[in-house]
Amino acid sequence: MSAPTPFSFIEKANRLVIKIGSALLVSGEDGTLRTAWLEALAKDVLKLKARGCDVILVSSGAVAMGLEPLGFKGRPTRLEEAQAAASVGQIRLAQAYQTLFASENAVIGQILLTIHDLENRPSYLNARNTVEELLARGVVPVINENDTVATAELRFGDNDQLAARVAQMAGADTLILLSDIDGLYDSDPRSNSTARFLEVVESVDAGVEAMAGPPGKTTPGTGGMVTKLKAAKIALAGGCSMIIMNGHAPSPLARLEAGERATLFPASTDALTVRKQWIRSLMAPKGYIHIDAGAVKALEGGASLLPAGVTGVDGGFDRGDLVAFMGPDGHLVGQGLTSYSSEHASLMQGRKMQDAQAVLGHVGRSALIHRDDLVLF
Incomplete structure (x- = not known):
């Protein structure tokens, strides 16, 4: 060779x-x-x-x-x-x-x-x-x-x-x-x-x-x-x-x-492997996002985290902060770098991304947490 x-x-x-x-x-x-x-x-x-x-x-x-x-x-x-x-x-x-x-x-x-x-x-x-x-x-x-x-x-x-x-x-x-x-x-x-x-x-x-x-x-x-x-x-x-x-x-x-x-x-x-390893190594998330079973399944299939599958938001965090996400059974699913603050994530909870203009007053990012910015445990 x-x-x-x-x-x-x-x-x-x-x-x-x-x-x-x-x-x-x-x-x-x-x-x-x-x-x-x-x-x-x-x-x-x-x-x-x-x-x-x-x-x-x-x-x-x-x-x-x-x-x-x-x-x-x-x-x-x-x-x-x-x-x-x-x-x-x-x-x-x-x-x-x-x-x-x-x-x-x-x-x-x-x-x-x-x-x-x-x-x-x-x-x-x-x-x-x-x-x-x-x-x-x-x-x-x-x-x-x-x-x-x-x-x-x-x-x-x-x-x-x-x-x-x-x-x-x-x-x-x-x-x-x-x-x-x-x-x-x-x-x-x-x-x-x-x-x-x-x-x-x-x-x-x-x-x-x-x-x-x-x-x-x-x-x-x-x-x-x-x-x-x-x-x-x-x-x-x-x-x-x-x-x-x-x-x-x-x-x-x-x-x-x-x-x-x-x-x-x-x-x-x-x-991408280096980035994922870095995100996995981060500790002390600034907040928690609770997601439904459909969102968990989508993440396991390689999708980004969308607000439609969010059922709750805890803690105060800003865009770019580390947040963890919890499944419907209360267990930790993974963590990632959020594209939205906790305030905006709460407002978008359960909604589709195309609703961002009406809810937030501006067009947001394409996902709450992009798939390249998250890891699953």
């Missing part, structure tokens, strides 16, 4: 996150967009979508594309200057994506995130649900750090780690980091001609981390191999495999399919 290749992980993936660095999007430090390169990438992405794979792009480049219009000769060092460049560049970047994907009859959606958005539970759930809705409608989400408002203390610092967090949030199977190097070496190939290329890295331990040099400073980007290994640790912990490859030439995914080498970090489990 042949060893798995990086592209084999892409072929079997249901959901991919692709990170695009500034050095790939722009030429030099003048912020000139590499239009032909981005157009070729769009074709790559849409081939994956045609196979039934969800694709999320995490794109750098906002600051780099705002430098020339504001008269900067290099990346600014002051935070407010970088934020001003991002403000101008983000519009230019979004326009470029919109134009090139529209030429392929595809729709993109832009999402700007900060660390706060992924650390704060309600914001995290909003971001995740927005991504899910975009993907369900065939849209390609393009995500970037919100450089215009993020402070030094609330920055990811590079989009490698942002991409890993997005992959974790979205339950992606594989994360692809398009870089200016073809993967991980056991030492810096720029200074050591005998550096050995690593095709597969099973885990990121101290020995592997020692192989990375300092963050790169030679391109418009801010990352380096150090940040990519940090991203690998985040991705692998979330059940997401990761690939590092040289994305500088056009059609990187087509080149990967043709056998171009890359470094593969295979995950030992899948994202």
Whole structure:
């Protein structure tokens, strides 16, 4: 049996996150967009979508594309200057994506995130649900750090780690980091001609981390191999495999399919299993939801928890909190992360989801607790 290749992980993936660095999007430090390169990438992405794979792009480049219009000769060092460049560049970047994907009859959606958005539970759930809705409608989400408002203390610092967090949030199977190097070496190939290329890295331990040099400073980007290994640790912990490859030439995914080498970090489990294990490990639910026999049977069949099967709500909880659910015999059935507060769950008790507008005054989420956010005992 042949060893798995990086592209084999892409072929079997249901959901991919692709990170695009500034050095790939722009030429030099003048912020000139590499239009032909981005157009070729769009074709790559849409081939994956045609196979039934969800694709999320995490794109750098906002600051780099705002430098020339504001008269900067290099990346600014002051935070407010970088934020001003991002403000101008983000519009230019979004326009470029919109134009090139529209030429392929595809729709993109832009999402700007900060660390706060992924650390704060309600914001995290909003971001995740927005991504899910975009993907369900065939849209390609393009995500970037919100450089215009993020402070030094609330920055990811590079989009490698942002991409890993997005992959974790979205339950992606594989994360692809398009870089200016073809993967991980056991030492810096720029200074050591005998550096050995690593095709597969099973885990990121101290020995592997020692192989990375300092963050790169030679391109418009801010990352380096150090940040990519940090991203690998985040991705692998979330059940997401990761690939590092040289994305500088056009059609990187087509080149990967043709056998171009890359470094593969295979995950030992899948994202949903990791998520379920985490939910199962949580203790001290904020409240209890009592459900009827029909709801218990539906959950056992793999369904989400809907308010129609709810017979009672105890305790005070907010959206995103851990709640346990009890069967009609009073025994614990399972637990999960609720999409509704205890107040709204009580109001929706025994009703159908389509009643949310009339009962709550707004259209709610598709389930009281989504099947991906619950475990049964």
